[in-house]
Amino acid sequence: MKVSTYKLLAGFLFVFFFYHCQACPRYKFVVKEAPYTRLCSSKNILTVNGQFPGPTLYVNKGDTIVVDVYNRGNYNITIHWHGVKQPRNPWSDGPEYITQCPIQPGAKFRQKIIFTTEEGTLWWHAHSTWLRATVHGALIIYPKMGTRYPFPKPDVEIPIILGEWWQEDIMQVYLDLERYGGLGVTSDAYLINGQPGDLYPCSKPETLRLKVKRSLTYLFRIVNAILIDGIFFTVANHTVTVIGSDASYLKPFNRTFICLTPGQTVDVLLEANQSPNHYYMAASVYTTATLPGSYNNSTTTAIVEYNGNYTPSSPPVFPYLPEYHDTEASVNFTASLRSLADKEYPIDVPMEINTHLFYTISLGSPCKNNSCPGIIFEVCLFFIN
């Protein structure tokens, strides 16, 4: 009796999962090189489907999707679903050599991505060497069908991906870093949705322009896809309301600028409530590195343009951005993040602490008298306790 019940259950589960995934939305990611021109010169970069940044995926909370990844590039690669918890499904999570081998050139790999509690904005990216510099895109997770945002529905939603551009081939940058250590050559520009903006050479015509309508509310889903640095982000003359981060909603708070750590996402509402004009949206680095050449201190811009008949300021109104080393500004922002932690969005963290652990993390170099050829810090060693 018992055996047949198990058999029945197993049969049911098989049929359920088979059909369950037959019905899953499917996407095709073709990893391949494509020519792109930035900062006055052209080169081939690795992309998904020829797009940079890559395609934005839209799902609902609790969905399961299937992504077929075809590697038509020259390097081993994996695709990682950043921040998707995937309980009991680590087999297609991405980081190479952890739960999966990289996808070799010419090979294909089917990835099943199971969304559970995530709701808001995340991103996907390559998880092999530094290929994520150009292989990345946004993941937008809407509320479950029939449920709503815990804030007034915005009129327009815009993904904003903050990225980086190297004049040099990114694989060469990575190989030098691996060979000589240090931090590697810093990037030549920051990007907003793939564009450096008009403060960089040869970039003015392609600068991203966001047309806005007065009195509408915009949801910016901002992703920090920069390799290793934090970034400040702002829109001149506007205060944004921060409502989410890393696919979790937050108790709303207002800021004139925000700060994103590498890999972090932040969702903000911007009300177009200023006098019709052109306003810069801008982003610049936050880093604790101080040696010249160890960080990229340039500023990327896009332009927020109100519609209507008027003569805009030229150049557009420029915002205040904190200095690159303004730790207080960065910490102030991060320390303001508070989860909703209400009935509908409960947070379950242990409240009782049994043991306190003390960690010291530090960095050093084994090289004496400039005996290593590495850039900036020579070969780095990291220490824990």
Ligand SMILES: [Cu+2]
């Ligand atoms: Cu990641």
